[in-house]
Amino acid sequence: MERSKKSAEKPVGRARQAGQEREAGRPADGAANRPPTIRSVAERAGVSKSLVSLVLRDSPQVSDAKRAAVLDAIRELDYRPNAAARSLVARRTHTVGVLLNDMRNPWFVDLLDGLNSVLHEHGLRMLMADGRLSRRTGEDFTRAFAELRVDGLVAVGTLPDTGALEEVAGRLPTVVAGTHDPKLPRVDTVANDDEQGARLATEHLISLGHRRIAHIMGQGSVGVLRRRGYEAAMREHGLEGGIVMAPSDATEEGGYRAAVRLLGGTGSGERPTAVFAYNDIAAVGVLSAAQELGLDVPRDLSLVGCDNTYLARIRHLWLTTVDNASHEVGRRAARCLLERMAHPSRPAERQLVEPALEIRGTATSPH
Amino acid sequence: MERSKKSAEKPVGRARQAGQEREAGRPADGAANRPPTIRSVAERAGVSKSLVSLVLRDSPQVSDAKRAAVLDAIRELDYRPNAAARSLVARRTHTVGVLLNDMRNPWFVDLLDGLNSVLHEHGLRMLMADGRLSRRTGEDFTRAFAELRVDGLVAVGTLPDTGALEEVAGRLPTVVAGTHDPKLPRVDTVANDDEQGARLATEHLISLGHRRIAHIMGQGSVGVLRRRGYEAAMREHGLEGGIVMAPSDATEEGGYRAAVRLLGGTGSGERPTAVFAYNDIAAVGVLSAAQELGLDVPRDLSLVGCDNTYLARIRHLWLTTVDNASHEVGRRAARCLLERMAHPSRPAERQLVEPALEIRGTATSPH
DNA sequence: AGCGTTGAGTGGACCGTTCCAAAGCGGCCG
DNA sequence: CGGCCGCTTTGGAACGGTCCACTCAACGCT
CATH class of the missing domain: 3.40.50.2300 (Response regulator)
Known part of the structure; x- marks a missing residue:
């Protein structure tokens, strides 16, 4: 008995207070007019907020009349659900x-x-x-x-x-x-499958008749795999002797420097006739180096890049490359x-x- | 009377239920162990959630002892504030x-x-x-x-x-x-300031001695401004007669096609000796076209791009361009x-x- | 001694949703 | 005609924070 009375008084008072503020105060004078909430919509449509919620997640349980009313209200108020509130619950x-x-x-x-x-x-x-x-x-x-x-x-x-x-x-x-x-x-x-990609590139060059094919290496695990694919392809075709590798990074500058080392230093007999570069950007560096060294690509030097970036698609570069889907x-x-x-x-x-x-x-x- | 009884009965049951769940149920057995909340932290540190909130926004109003306790609890539970809840309020x-x-x-x-x-x-x-x-x-x-x-x-x-x-x-x-x-x-x-950029590019070409300078146009308002800058510079130097413009879009393909039209068709006397392209990508297209037409850049044709993208910085392209900061x-x-x-x-x-x-x-x- | 003041700490309303339990309301059947 | 069963609709707790109003000591000042 006592308990029931106590709890009766407390929640009632609160409910009323809240209700008043809700029903009369906020939407009318609305402090610093806030964006519409599900309650504004409900009020305007003359339904409860729960029903609006149902309409929002288009539940089949809603009568057509009410649904239309709610949708109208949403449109009129330009209501957007609040993602924060939604994700909170x-x-x-x-x-x-x-x-x-x-x-x-x-x-x-x-x-x-x-x-x-x-x-x-x-x-x-x-x-x-x-x-x-x-x-x-x-x-x-x-x-x-x-x-x-x-x-x-x-x-x-x-x-x-x-x-x-x-x-x-x-x-x-x-x-x-x-x-x-x-x-x-x-x-x-x-x-x-970077290893497979490198293999494809290398085998392409081999099938064109190249024997001395250099690889410009990249860093990280992707670099390791591409190098491995290159080496495997060379070995499988009995071209261990044609393996030449130059460390580099995945930049144009890096590709350029590696290519200059590779193509510039040694005598013509030693020089690779083809290069498989770690990626397209490095390949563009190779292109620059070849140009500087007076080598025509592809006449004097064949080149395959990797990644099929849009760089490779530029007509002025037009790189043969590996598309990695x-x-x-x-x-x-x-x-x-x-x-x-x-x-x-x-x-x-x-x-x-x-x-x-x-x-x-x-x-x-x-x- | 009737009303008071009704409202008394209804909320009582619910309120009690909710209270129980809060105080005894949730934190202890915790359904599907959820990430820690500000309440778990408060409980562990033996303070109120308000105090935790104060510590989180490091208010000066907190004693060192309590602050340390709260920070410990945060660390132990690996607590992360919930952005949704925070932004909601x-x-x-x-x-x-x-x-x-x-x-x-x-x-x-x-x-x-x-x-x-x-x-x-x-x-x-x-x-x-x-x-x-x-x-x-x-x-x-x-x-x-x-x-x-x-x-x-x-x-x-x-x-x-x-x-x-x-x-x-x-x-x-x-x-x-x-x-x-x-x-x-x-x-x-x-x-x-696209107009000013175009002016810089055009004046650079003029100062080098070019008289017949073509412009490959871009679309949109930026295109209009760059064209305007180009035209203004030409006029100010009395070169109205040297104005040639080709419509295009901001792609390599577009630049290529416009350049072919511009450089290929007309007799050698009419041909522009320089091109200012809408942007770097279009400029690269011009490069491709020049190559195809057997024109050496910069010997037979000068070219200025726009935007100073990293394309322009590629050694193999090495475009003079407008840097727009x-x-x-x-x-x-x-x-x-x-x-x-x-x-x-x-x-x-x-x-x-x-x-x-x-x-x-x-x-x-x-x- | 009585008073205000100050500073640390707390309770609870509130933000805008979802979801659940329950209510209202016909209609149907025994 | 009353009970029951669906279908629609509703109230209110909960989500996890913030912030305001308030309490409670301790303290200094007449």
Whole structure:
């Protein structure tokens, strides 16, 4: 008895207070007129907020008349649901974080295309951060994504900070796309078959009749794989003697310097007749070096790049290169992420996508 | 009487239920162990959640002992504040949306750098969306940003859908960077002085001794301005007769085709000795066309591009071009946005950033 | 002694949604 | 004619924070 009275008084008072403010105060004079909420819509349509919520997630349980009324009100007020409130209660943001290694190097745009198309089909939106920018400002990208409570994370390209990635992978579904690099327990990887790509390029040059084929090396695990594919192809065709490798980095400058070392120093008999470069940018460096050394490409020197970036497509360069199906990599990475979001603790999956040769103008038979 | 009884009975049951769940149930057995909240931290540290909140926003009002206890609890639980909850009550997300026109064209990366550095100084984070991807999936970028309740919006580059931008500008602080295009009431604009840049390029060619200088035109307002600068420079030096213009788009293909028309068709006496291209990509197309027509650049044809993208920096291309200080544009755009966030209804501001000539290898005196 | 003042700490309303339990309301059947 | 069964609609707790109003000591000042 006593208890019932006490609790009766307390909640009643509150309910009334709240109700008053709700019904009379806020929407009318509305402090600093805020954007419309589900309540404004309900009020205008003459229904409860719950019904508006049902209409928003178009439940079949709503009569046509009320639905129309609510939709009208939404239109009239130009109402937009508040994602923060929604995700607060749903504990889902329908957003996946995409961490780009470095936006300066545009090899990833096709990958992003593929990623986006599949994610969008499943009602997920992408939120991108440039790893390089975060690094420069000393910000921890991991934190930002964790606080925003993204539903998943896709790391595109090699990341310097494997530790942070490992930590974030413990919290949320994570997929690495476009590189083989960090092999972590609960992290899926979708990448190009770089070894196979290098093999294709090298075999193309061999089939054209080249015997002495140089390789301009790249760094990281991708660099190792491409070198391995190159070496394997050479060996399988009995061309161990024709193997020449020059260390470099994935820049035009690096490709240029390596090519100058390779092509400039030694006598003409020793000089390679073809070069397989780690990527398109390095290949463009080779082009520059050849020009400076008075070598005509492809007459005096054949050249194959890798990645089929839009650089390779520029008519003035027109690089023969390896297309590594970035779009497909993106699509598969998205599907992997969806799988992992559904089953967070399944074992890590590693996928390889088949590359293909894109023949353009920088490789022919040696004269 | 009847009413009081009714309301008494109803809330009592519920209130008790809820109270029990809060005090005894949730934190102890915790359904599907959720990430720690401010309440878990408070409980562990033996303080109230309000105090934890104070520590989080490091208020000076907290004793050292309690502060230490709270920080320990935060560390032990690996607590991360929930951005959704925070922004729900604060009505601020500390996030600005950055809308990229098209990630394929990497002229904006420097701009983003500048943008990012200033925004970061003010505790804002960037969230990027690619307009092209949104367009393809038929998604309205405006909606996404509006629902996420970003604090502001930066549109980078020309946007096709001016209407959507105008609408979104009514809701939140908006700045357009890198283009002059939509002149909307409450929208600030920070752009390069494209007219001045074109003038610099043209005057450079004139000072080298060229008289017949063609211009490969671009589209949009930027195209108009660059053309205007070109024409003005020509006229001011009494070279109206040397004006030749070819319409094109901002692609390599477009530049190539325009150049073939310009250089191939007419007799040698009529042929321009120099070209000022709308941008670097179009300039590369000109390079391709010149090569095909057997014209040596710069001996037979001088060429100046625009934007100083990294294409221009490739040794094999080594384009003389106009540097439009994208980094500075980004920085100023960020400051504009901060201003507008502080004073949402101030009149629109239009800023122009001074360009500079970047002399490389594609322009010399006519022989 | 009584009074205000100050500073650390707390309770609870509130932000804008979702979701659940329950209510209202015909209609149908025994 | 009353009970029951669907279908539509509603109230209110919950999500995880912030912030305001308030309490409670301790302290200094007439």
